[in-house]
Amino acid sequence: MEIIRTVEWMKQTSRQAEAAGRVIGLVPTMGALHEGHLSLVRAARERCSPVVVSIFVNPKQFGPSEDFQQYPRDLDKDRALLENLNVDYLFVPEAEEIYPRDFRTSVHVQGLSDKFEGRVRPGHFQGVSTVVLKLCEIVRPHFAYFGRKDAQQARIIRQMCTDLNLDSEIVVRPILREPDGLAMSSRNAYLKNDDRRAAQILFQSLDAVRRKIATGAREAGSLLDVLRSTIASERVAELDYAEIVDADSFEPIHFLRGNCLILVAARIGATRLIDNVLVEEHGGNFAVSL
Numbered sequence: 001m002e003i004i005r006t007v008e009w010m011k012q013t014s015r016q017a018e019a020a021g022r023v024i025g026l027v028p029t030m031g032a033l034h035e036g037h038l039s040l041v042r043a044a045r046e047r048c049s050p051v052v053v054s055i056f057v058n059p060k061q062f063g064p065s066e067d068f069q070q071y072p073r074d075l076d077k078d079r080a081l082l083e084n085l086n087v088d089y090l091f092v093p094e095a096e097e098i099y100p101r102d103f104r105t106s107v108h109v110q111g112l113s114d115k116f117e118g119r120v121r122p123g124h125f126q127g128v129s130t131v132v133l134k135l136c137e138i139v140r141p142h143f144a145y146f147g148r149k150d151a152q153q154a155r156i157i158r159q160m161c162t163d164l165n166l167d168s169e170i171v172v173r174p175i176l177r178e179p180d181g182l183a184m185s186s187r188n189a190y191l192k193n194d195d196r197r198a199a200q201i202l203f204q205s206l207d208a209v210r211r212k213i214a215t216g217a218r219e220a221g222s223l224l225d226v227l228r229s230t231i232a233s234e235r236v237a238e239l240d241y242a243e244i245v246d247a248d249s250f251e252p253i254h255f256l257r258g259n260c261l262i263l264v265a266a267r268i269g270a271t272r273l274i275d276n277v278l279v280e281e282h283g284g285n286f287a288v289s290l
């Protein structure tokens with residue numbers, strides 16, 4: 001695995017691969033890699049060569065009172081994990097490489113970026129869209145891989161790629177979960193002792209909704225009641241939002257139909273976590289992917 005630290009070298013390397021007719025896969029990350037990330041890398045490995053993984057803790061997607069400084073970083077460990085998966089290139093630019101002193105541009109995918117995570121974290125999705133556009137332009141991947149845990153992020157990036165005619169296809173992969181159901185996330189490292197146990201409540205609340213759907217319930221209000229009351233049963237959990245939305249528009253829906261997402265965000269002590277399930281309609285039947 002070659003480590004690349006400059007934009008120029010990453011560009012040259014990718015352009016050569018493209019000219020040689022190779023299929024480039026990109027897995028953009030902020031490091032602190034877990035099995036969820038590794039599942040994206042494996043998916044890229046199956047279809048692409050070379051596989052590029054980027055590790056860049058993007059300052060523009062953190063608010064002033066957020067955890068940019070504390071965000072977990074362990075490059076040596078990440079590097080070993082990626083070596084193991086036969087990644088071809090690890091792109092690890094410094095902040096000044098991505099955002100030189102006179103950097104002025106910001107990408108805003110209107111509407112989709114302003115609700116849910118975007119409302120709670122103003123500017124977050126502009127930061128994400130801007131860096132992903134830059135990474136897609138530097139690497140020019142044929143396929144770029146994202147996890148469904150950040151479902152709103154994946155939807156926004158897909159919209160950006162369509163709107164700006166990028167040639168990269170966005171691939172969204174399933175959520176990976178710990179044995180107790182907690183969705184894998186680099187921020188789970190913040191959960192200590194009792195908070196780690198309490199964090200199960202997000203999965204449990206979504207699983208309770210899944211069971212309610214299996215009994216034939218279709219009305220969003222009653223499904224959300226189940227979700228909210230499950231979260232409320234955990235003393236240290238504080239619900240931020242819970243909503244059932246159309247998977248495409250992210251507009252709330254009243255009855256299950258088509259493809260929708262059940263979104264939940266909650267604080268467990270000082271740690272803010274998000275999770276979701278995908279509900280897909282097949283001929284009047286609903287399949288729930290946790």
Ligand code: PAF
Binds near residue numbers: 028132153
């Ligand atoms: O999901 C993430 O880790 C980040 O938001 C991403 C897509 C790498 C952009 O910084």
